[in-house]
Amino acid sequence: MPAKINKDECVGCGTCVDACPEAAIEMEEEFAKVDESLCNECGTCVESCPTEAIKLEK
DSSP states (O other), X not given: OOOEEOTTTOOOOOHHHHHXXXXXXXXXXXXXXXXXXXXXXXXXXXXXXXXXXXXXXX
16 A cells, blocks of 8 residues: 555655655645555655654555
8 A cells, every 4th residue: 555644743844755766745735645646655755754654554
């Protein structure tokens, strides 16, 4: 399953946007949002998130 972002934990820093090799994450209304059609489930965003707001569910 594509990465999921918990908006309660996301601080809108944009680190995941820069880290995503597929450009599947963008900022929307001060929060990160994943384009599920582009996400390849690599986990780079999960590792880059300083607040652990991103999860990959299997």
